[in-house]
Amino acid sequence: MVVPVIRTAEELKVPEVWIGSRRYATKKARQQAVQAILGRYGFGQVVDQEDDDLLLRDLLDMHPDAADKVGPGVDRFRIIPTPRGHHKGPEAVLVDGTKVAFSYQKCLDAPTQRQRVLDAMRTEVQPQVNAYFESRKAAHTLVSDESGQELSPAGAHVAYFQGPRFHDIALEFVEAVGGFDAIDLDSETARGLALFTDRALAERWHEHHREHAVLGLLSAEENLRRPRL
Structure with a gap:
């Protein structure tokens, strides 16, 4: 006979995951929200929808090297090919014209x-x-x-x-x-x-x-x- 393991409500609680003030039920759902933005734009296109822009700003804040990536401030985001050229990735265009690519997956890793x-x-x-x-x-x-x-x-x-x-x-x-x-x-x-x-x-x-x-x-x-x- 297999005795079922009874877990407390606290043990069953699903960890909360966030991008800025946006709460997601799972890490996968959070990742899919970012991937959906990448999918809405072609290579070289500027992210021009306000909600998408705001999410990417909050996402970049989560990068372990955010201070260096943000620099003088972000003017806009573009979608560019990843280093191997097979996938889409975000690029921050800073207010001084500098272009900074960053890994969205690094932003979603567990915080240091x-x-x-x-x-x-x-x-x-x-x-x-x-x-x-x-x-x-x-x-x-x-x-x-x-x-x-x-x-x-x-x-x-x-x-x-x-x-x-x-x-x-x-x-x-x-x-x-x-x-x-x-x-x-x-x-x-x-x-x-x-x-x-x-x-x-x-x-x-x-x-x-x-x-x-x-x-x-x-x-x-x-x-x-x-x-x-």
């Missing part, structure tokens, strides 16, 4: 400790970013700090473009505390929602961010062309 910590650092300071937006809204100054364009609440994006990038602020802090492996995180319930286990260290990060971040507002279009790291 570096990626997890950077995601947690962004999550930790999100209340500061939200407070900045609310202060601008209360002061009736929802205008682009780059172009002067008036912005709606839904169309205003908080960005690090008037000072150091978020990535640079975060790396300076990480180096000061002993590297990425020196930062322990609690368990993630969703991509990017892990937090620092050491709350005293978290407060040091909050203070570092308050001291060095120079926030501003951009329109959605302006923000798309800025580095997102």
Whole structure:
């Protein structure tokens, strides 16, 4: 007689997989979403559908070398042949005209400790970013700090473009505390929602961010062309 194994609800829970804020039931479904974009365009074509463009921007953020790939910011994406020429792959065209090919599969691999910590650092300071937006809204100054364009609440994006990038602020802090492996995180319930286990260290990060971040507002279009790291 075979005795059935009874699993708890937690054991049966399917791990959540993400691209940006998009949640997928399985890793295969997430991969198919990227492949569907590649299939919609021919070689050399610019990715001109907004939803496709936004997904590829979030995908590139997941690359282990995202900081180097993004550079000064992405202007648009094209579809190009992979190195062997048999398949389609994405290429980022940066705002300075540089063309950077990247492997979408590398973006979908399990996140490294570096990626997890950077995601947690962004999550930790999100209340500061939200407070900045609310202060601008209360002061009736929802205008682009780059172009002067008036912005709606839904169309205003908080960005690090008037000072150091978020990535640079975060790396300076990480180096000061002993590297990425020196930062322990609690368990993630969703991509990017892990937090620092050491709350005293978290407060040091909050203070570092308050001291060095120079926030501003951009329109959605302006923000798309800025580095997102």
